[in-house]
Amino acid sequence: LTTNRLRLEPLSMDHSEGMFRMWQHSAVQEFSGPAEDKDRIKINMPASSTDDSDRLIGFWLKAARDGWGFRWAILSGDSENEFVGHIGFNSLTQCAEIAYHMNPDFWGKGIMTEAALAAIAWRRDQGANEIEAFIDPQNDHSIALALRLGMTATEEFSEGARRYQMSL
Numbered sequence: 430l431t432t433n434r435l436r437l438e439p440l441s442m443d444h445s446e447g448m449f450r451m452w453q454h455s456a457v458q459e460f461s462g463p464a465e466d467k468d469r470i471k472i473n474m475p476a477s478s479t480d481d482s483d484r485l486i487g488f489w490l491k492a493a494r495d496g497w498g499f500r501w502a503i504l505s506g507d508s509e510n511e512f513v514g515h516i517g518f519n520s521l522t523q524c525a526e527i528a529y530h531m532n533p534d535f536w537g538k539g540i541m542t543e544a545a546l547a548a549i550a551w552r553r554d555q556g557a558n559e560i561e562a563f564i565d566p567q568n569d570h571s572i573a574l575a576l577r578l579g580m581t582a583t584e585e586f587s588e589g590a591r592r593y594q595m596s597l
Contacts, residue, residue, distance in 0.1 A: 430501065430547045435540065437501035437547060440489050440515055444502040445479050447512020448486055451532040452476035460565040461530065462588065467491040489517070497521060503531070503544045516544045518552060524559040524594075525552045529574075536570070542577055549578065553597040560597060563590035 430437040440448075451457055455475045458464070464472040466484035476482045492498030500517035504510045514531030527548065531541050549560055562580060564571045572582075572593075580593040 430551055431506065432543045432547050434506050435513070435544055435547070436504045436506050436510065437516065437544060438504065439493070440486060440500040440502045440517070442483065442486055442490075444486065444512055444515075445483050447502065447532075448482040448515070449476055449479045450512070451514060451530060452482045452485065454533050456533050457530050460568040460571065489515075501544075501548065503540070513540055514544070516541070516548050518548070521552075521555075521557075523557055524561055525557040526561050526563065527552075528562070541574055545574065545578055549597070558597050559594060561592055561594040563587050563592055565590050 452474065453476045458474040461474070464474050464485060465488065466472055467488045472481050472484050474481070489498065489500040493500075498517065498519050499521060500515045502515055503513040505513060512532070513535045514529065516527070516529040519526040519528050527545065529541055529545060552560065560580065562571070562575050564575060575593040578595065580595040583592045583594055585592040
């Protein structure tokens with residue numbers, strides 16, 4: 430997928446260094462909950478080595494192979510192809526759960542809004558009729574993004590996170 434400023438490509442081990450640079454920031458995982466690898470073994474966060482973040486990539490590669498989840502690497506669209514973050518879906522059903530993380534070096538530039546709009550359009554074109562996100566009530570930045578995307582807060586909660594949703 431491409432946008433005006435970004436290229437989204439399927440997450441792979443080619444993104445190892447960028448994932449590590451992102452996940453070594455404690456702010457990235459502050460509202461993410463516990464991380465597990467493809468074998469459901471806990472990954473300590475923030476990442477202390479590429480091994481930690483590679484285990485996350487392995488988790489998402491398995492999710493894609495198994496057909497229930499998917500992640501793209503978000504890369505700058507310029508010649509540098511710099512890793513900015515990742516975005517995708519924790520479920521690929523009619524109601525798809527979107528999730529995203531971004532390196533704090535790129536926060537506040539509208540990049541995640543642009544990436545999310547592209548991902549949502551892709552999911553709509555694949556047959557989804559609803560998008561949802563589960564967001565910690567203290568995660569003001571993610572809540573603001575959900576609202577910019579046209580999502581509304583519901584009264585539903587899962588593990589302390591409020592459900593936001595939008596129809597497509």
